[in-house]
Structures are given as structure tokens and as C-alpha cells.
Amino acid sequence: MNLHSDYPYWMIREGFKNAFPTLCEPLKTDVLIVGGGISGALIGQRLHRAGMDITILDKRHIGFGSTSASTAMLQYEIDTPLFRLMEMRGERAAIRSYELCAEAIGKIGKLASKVPEKSGFEAHPSLFYASTKKDVKEIIEPEYKARKAAGFKVKMLDEAAVESKFGFRAPAAILSELAAHVNPYQLTQYLLKKLQKDGVRIFDLTEVESWQPLKKSVELRTTQGHSITAKFLIVACGYESQNYLPKDVTQLNSTYAIVSKPMETTKNFWYKNALIWETKHPYLYIRTTRDNRILVGGRDEPFYNPEKRDALLPRKHKQLEADFQKLFPNLLYQTDFAWAGTFGETKDGLPYIGSYNHPRTLFAMGYGGNGITFSVAAADILHDIIMGKKSSDIGLFAFDR
Numbered sequence: 001m002n003l004h005s006d007y008p009y010w011m012i013r014e015g016f017k018n019a020f021p022t023l024c025e026p027l028k029t030d031v032l033i034v035g036g037g038i039s040g041a042l043i044g045q046r047l048h049r050a051g052m053d054i055t056i057l058d059k060r061h062i063g064f065g066s067t068s069a070s071t072a073m074l075q076y077e078i079d080t081p082l083f084r085l086m087e088m089r090g091e092r093a094a095i096r097s098y099e100l101c102a103e104a105i106g107k108i109g110k111l112a113s114k115v116p117e118k119s120g121f122e123a124h125p126s127l128f129y130a131s132t133k134k135d136v137k138e139i140i141e142p143e144y145k146a147r148k149a150a151g152f153k154v155k156m157l158d159e160a161a162v163e164s165k166f167g168f169r170a171p172a173a174i175l176s177e178l179a180a181h182v183n184p185y186q187l188t189q190y191l192l193k194k195l196q197k198d199g200v201r202i203f204d205l206t207e208v209e210s211w212q213p214l215k216k217s218v219e220l221r222t223t224q225g226h227s228i229t230a231k232f233l234i235v236a237c238g239y240e241s242q243n244y245l246p247k248d249v250t251q252l253n254s255t256y257a258i259v260s261k262p263m264e265t266t267k268n269f270w271y272k273n274a275l276i277w278e279t280k281h282p283y284l285y286i287r288t289t290r291d292n293r294i295l296v297g298g299r300d301e302p303f304y305n306p307e308k309r310d311a312l313l314p315r316k317h318k319q320l321e322a323d324f325q326k327l328f329p330n331l332l333y334q335t336d337f338a339w340a341g342t343f344g345e346t347k348d349g350l351p352y353i354g355s356y357n358h359p360r361t362l363f364a365m366g367y368g369g370n371g372i373t374f375s376v377a378a379a380d381i382l383h384d385i386i387m388g389k390k391s392s393d394i395g396l397f398a399f400d401r
Contacts (some may be wrong), residue, residue, distance in 0.1 A: 038067045123270075256312070
């Protein structure tokens with residue numbers, strides 16, 4: 001599956017960082033993780049920390065899939081507003097889903113604090129603004145009340161406050177101090193290289209051709225003809241995970257992103273360089289980078305077709321530039337890199353984590369705009385499933401929800 005156009009910013013900036021071997025012999029392991037992106041890395045790190053014998057493999061070079069195209073905004077808010085998610089899933093499930101993403105930001109921050117130069121992690125606030133006046137009553141106000149009642153620390157900003165703090169005009173907005181961003185490719189490379197040094201077997205350019213779930217194991221075969229026996233299989237290969245299910249559970253969409261040349265300023269572009277996104281769907285989103293660039297994404301299209309997706313990139317690139325300049329006419333935006341990618345969207349905005357039709361074959365997929373934070377939640381939930389622990393979180397993202 002073609003997941004992104006050539007070449008995403010993170011891959012260009014960091015280059016080919018680490019070499020991993022290709023599997024060339026039969027293998028036995030307790031847990032096999034298929035997917036060497038940020039999801040596989042975070043799940044692998046959690047299971048290895050619990051003392052499990054794990055193996056990670058990817059059909060590409062490590063981190064060259066969706067991870068390299070991710071814009072890596074770490075937010076507890078998901079694509080479905082909390083008040084609407086309550087209507088869809090009930091109050092407890094909705095609030096807990098948001099709480100897990102909030103907890104994930106802290107966990108990633110703690111992990112990244114040990115190697116700040118190798119993660120690109122930075123804490124920033126998040127601004128969710130009303131795209132139109134009618135969105136104030138229909139989205140911003142009920143969302144603010146729902147988050148406030150659930151215990152999240154948020155502030156309501158009126159039009160004057162938005163303009164004062166951020167320099168652009170919007171009818172109203174919700175400001176949250178809990179958010180962050182990260183360099184996803186760099187963090188993935190660091191985590192997997194460290195796991196490799198700790199004895200975890202990691203293979204790239206190794207593709208699973210087939211697998212057969214048995215009573216006490218899963219038997220797999222690679223395209224090179226090598227067999228793998230695992231007590232548990234975890235499929236964490238992003239949006240390609242859909243290929244291993246008998247029915248579609250996610251809608252694949254095309255998305256676009258640009259990143260500017262380094263800007264000539266040493267101060268914040270707006271209030272604490274907050275992550276910015278809007279109520280409109282599909283929404284525009286904006287974040288900064290550690291090297292003083294501004295990343296803008298959005299203009300999504302509801303289809304999966306790599307050729308059609310990439311053909312739209314020149315036009316989408318110009319539209320995203322115009323979207324940014326409309327908000328910030330005094331900041332000259334010069335695009336340095338532009339790319340297109342694929343992302344999956346579920347009906348309720350939540351991921352699928354757990355078994356589909358066999359207890360030893362587990363999935364971590366369908367993340368929408370919260371891939372990295374939901375990967376942290378997936379790591380904990382999959383750990384509990386494998387260890388046979390009871391947890392109320394296990395059913396939150398089940399396939400039969």
C-alpha cells in the first residue's frame with residue numbers, strides 16, 4: 001500500500017538513521033509485532049519493559065511508512081468532540097477515551113525527557129477554534145461544558161481573547177494547556193535502536209505473506225519463505241492493518257501537509273506556539289517545529305488512490321499556504337516541503353485495539369488524528385490482554401463495540 005508521497009519532511013530532515021537486518025531464518029518468539037513505525041515501537045517498548053520476549057518486523061525500512069508522514073500533534077482531544085462521543089458511546093467510555101489520550105501525552109513526555117534531543121518532544125497548549133459563528137453554539141459551547149464537567153482544564157476564549165493571544169480572528173475557542181508535539185520518525189528510530197541494543201530482535205524488509213492462528217500459537221510465513229512461530233501476534237502496521245481483516249472497519253482518506261522554511265524569529269509566533277485546529281471538517285491544523293518552522297495540514301479528501309492523491313498535491317499545497325496566510329497575513333509563509341499521506345477514520349473517531357476473531361491475533365489500528373497517543377493506550381491494553389489481566393479499558397476499543 002502506498003501510504004504517502006515522496007518525500008515527507010521528517011524523512012528528509014533525519015535521513016536514513018539506523019540499519020536493521022532482514023529475517024533470513026526460521027524464528028520463534030513470544031510476541032511478534034508486525035509494524036516498525038511509531039505504534040510498533042511504543043507497543044514494543046511497553047511489552048519489553050514487562051519482560052516479554054518480543055520480535056518486531058516491517059516490510060519497509062524502519063519508520064518509512066505512515067510514521068514518516070505523520071504531523072505528530074499530541075492531543076487528548078480526538079476527531080469526535082467529547083459531547084458527541086458521549087452520545088455515541090456513553091459518558092464513561094467517552095471520558096475514559098479522552099483520559100487515556102491525556103495520560104499518553106504525559107507518558108510520552110516522560111519517555112522523551114530522557115533523550116530530548118532524540119525525540120523532538122515539546123509541550124505546548126492546544127487551541128480549538130470555531131470556524132464559523134454557528135459553530136460556537138453547536139460545537140464550542142457544548143464541548144467546553146463537557147470537557148469542564150469531565151475534569152479537563154480548559155478555558156473559553158471569546159473573539160477578542162483569540163485575537164489578543166493568537167493574532168487572528170475567530171468567534172470563540174477552547175484553550176487547553178495539555179498538548180505537545182514530537183518528531184515521530186526520530187522517536188521511532190531511537191526507541192527501536194534502544195530495543196535492539198537491549199536484545200529485542202528487529203527486522204526490516206521482511207513481509208508477512210500469511211499466517212494461521214492455532215490453539216496456543218500463530219504460525220506465520222514471510223514472502224522469503226521463512227517461518228515464524230509466535231504465542232501472540234500483534235498487527236500494528238498502521239492503515240495497512242485493514243488488509244488483514246475480512247471486512248472494512250476504517251475509511252481511508254487522503255491528507256496533505258506543508259512545512260515552511262525556518263522563520264526568522266526567536267520568539268513565539270502566537271501564544272506559546274500552541275497547536276491550532278478548527279471545528280470545520282475536514283479541519284485545518286497548525287503546529288511549529290523545534291527548528292522554527294510552521295507545519296500546516298488538512299484539505300483532506302475522502303478516497304484512497306495514491307496517484308489521484310499525489311496529483312492533487314500542487315493544488316493542495318497552494319490552498320494550505322492560502323489557508324495559513326488568511327489567518328496570519330503578517331507571517332510570510334514560504335513552503336520548504338509538501339507531501340500527501342493516507343490516514344484511516346472510524347465512525348466514532350476511536351481506534352480498534354484487541355482481537356478480531358482469534359484470541360492470539362491482536363490488532364492496534366484505526367487511529368484517525370490521534371495515532372501516537374492511541375498507540376500508548378494500545379500498548380497498555382495489549383499488555384493486559386496478553387498477561388490475562390482484567391481491565392475496564394480493554395472493551396473501550398473492541399471490534400464488537
